[in-house]
Amino acid sequence: MAKKTNGVSRRSFMAGVATTGAVAAAGCTSNTGTETASGLSGNIDISGSSTVFPLAVAMRGEFTAEEMHPNVDISINSTGSGGGFTNYFCTGDTDFNNASRPISETEQEQCTNNDVTPVELKVATDALTVVVNNDASWFGEDGEECITVEDLAEVWAADSKPTTWSDVNSDWPDEEIQLYGPTDASGTFDYFHEEILGEETGHRTDYQSTEQDNQIINGVANSEYAIGYMGFAYYSENTDRVTALGIDNGDGCVKPTLETASSGEYQPLSRPLFTYPARSALAEDHVAEFARFWLENSTNKAIVADEVGYVPNTEAERDENLDRLDSAIEAESE
Structure with a gap:
C-alpha cells in the first residue's frame, strides 16, 4: 500500500496523485474497530469522487495523526463518483463513497439489492x-x-x-x-x-x-x-x-x-460535495468516529478552504448533517 500523506503540503500531495491516482494508508489491519491504549483501531475503505478525494485525504491526515487515532488505517481510492458507487460501495466492498453529485436512483437500487444503506452527508461546496x-x-x-x-x-x-x-x-x-x-x-x-x-x-x-x-x-x-x-x-x-x-x-x-x-x-456550476457512509459500517466505532470527525471539521476554513480549496459548510449545514449521521448510527444500533 502507498504511504500516508499525513503532514505533507497539499501542493506536494496533488503532484503525487497526478501519477498515482489513488492513495492508501500504510498498513492494513482487520476491520474490527477494537480499542487500543492509543484509541480506536481498524481499517476504513473509501471509494469515489476524484473531486472529493483531496478533501478526504486532508481529513484522513488530521484524523490519523499521532495525537488522534494513529491505529486507524484509511484507504482512499479515486474511482469517480459513479465508478465508486457501482463497483465498490453498492456491492458492499467499501465503507464510504465520496461523490460530487447525489446518488442516482439506479445506484440507490443497486445498494438496496445488496443490503447497503447509504447515508448522504454534505461535506463542502465546489465551483466546477x-x-x-x-x-x-x-x-x-x-x-x-x-x-x-x-x-x-x-x-x-x-x-x-x-x-x-x-x-x-x-x-x-x-x-x-x-x-x-x-x-x-x-x-x-x-x-x-x-x-x-x-x-x-x-x-x-x-x-x-x-x-x-x-x-x-x-x-x-x-x-x-x-x-x-x-x-x-x-x-x-x-x-x-x-x-x-x-x-x-x-x-x-x-x-x-x-x-x-x-x-x-x-x-x-456551483455544486455540493458529499460523502456517503454505509449505515452498517457505522456500527463500527472507528468508522462512526471518522464520519463524525469529518462533519465536525466541515466548517474548518483552514482545512476545507485554505488547504484543499473548497467552500466549508455553514454551521447550520454541519449541524443538520450531524443530526442525520447520529440518526443513522442510532438506527444501526437498534
Missing part, C-alpha cells in the same frame, strides 16, 4: 471550473476571460460537435478544438452534463477523458487551443499554468472563486 490555455486570448484578457453557457454547451454537445473554435463563434480562431475532461464515471461529468448540456443533449465522446484531474491540467496547459473542466481545488493549485473562464449565465460573467460559489453567484 472550466479552464483554457493561458494563450487563448479570444476569450478575453487580464482577468476578463469568459464564455457563455450557450457557447460552452455548443463546444461539448454531441449533436453539434464543432471541430474548430470558429465553428462555435466566427470571431474565434479557425483552429481545432482539443478537449480534456473527466470520464463518464465521474460525478463532475454528470453535473456538467446536466447543468450545461441538459438531459436531452448528449455529451460528446471524442475527447481526452481521465479520472486524474492533473492530466486535464497538463493537456490544457500544453495546447493553446484546448479546453477542459474539473473541480476548483485542482485549478487552485495550477493558477499559473491554466486560465479559469468566467461563466456568463445571462447575468454577466462570474469567475469561479470560493466567494462566488459560497454566495451562489457562480451559476450554474
Whole structure:
C-alpha cells in the first residue's frame, strides 16, 4: 500500500496523485474497530469522487495523526463518483463513497439489492471550473476571460460537435478544438452534463477523458487551443499554468472563486460535495468516529478552504448533517 500523506503540503500531495491516482494508508489491519491504549483501531475503505478525494485525504491526515487515532488505517481510492458507487460501495466492498453529485436512483437500487444503506452527508461546496490555455486570448484578457453557457454547451454537445473554435463563434480562431475532461464515471461529468448540456443533449465522446484531474491540467496547459473542466481545488493549485473562464449565465460573467460559489453567484456550476457512509459500517466505532470527525471539521476554513480549496459548510449545514449521521448510527444500533 502507498504511504500516508499525513503532514505533507497539499501542493506536494496533488503532484503525487497526478501519477498515482489513488492513495492508501500504510498498513492494513482487520476491520474490527477494537480499542487500543492509543484509541480506536481498524481499517476504513473509501471509494469515489476524484473531486472529493483531496478533501478526504486532508481529513484522513488530521484524523490519523499521532495525537488522534494513529491505529486507524484509511484507504482512499479515486474511482469517480459513479465508478465508486457501482463497483465498490453498492456491492458492499467499501465503507464510504465520496461523490460530487447525489446518488442516482439506479445506484440507490443497486445498494438496496445488496443490503447497503447509504447515508448522504454534505461535506463542502465546489465551483466546477472550466479552464483554457493561458494563450487563448479570444476569450478575453487580464482577468476578463469568459464564455457563455450557450457557447460552452455548443463546444461539448454531441449533436453539434464543432471541430474548430470558429465553428462555435466566427470571431474565434479557425483552429481545432482539443478537449480534456473527466470520464463518464465521474460525478463532475454528470453535473456538467446536466447543468450545461441538459438531459436531452448528449455529451460528446471524442475527447481526452481521465479520472486524474492533473492530466486535464497538463493537456490544457500544453495546447493553446484546448479546453477542459474539473473541480476548483485542482485549478487552485495550477493558477499559473491554466486560465479559469468566467461563466456568463445571462447575468454577466462570474469567475469561479470560493466567494462566488459560497454566495451562489457562480451559476450554474456551483455544486455540493458529499460523502456517503454505509449505515452498517457505522456500527463500527472507528468508522462512526471518522464520519463524525469529518462533519465536525466541515466548517474548518483552514482545512476545507485554505488547504484543499473548497467552500466549508455553514454551521447550520454541519449541524443538520450531524443530526442525520447520529440518526443513522442510532438506527444501526437498534
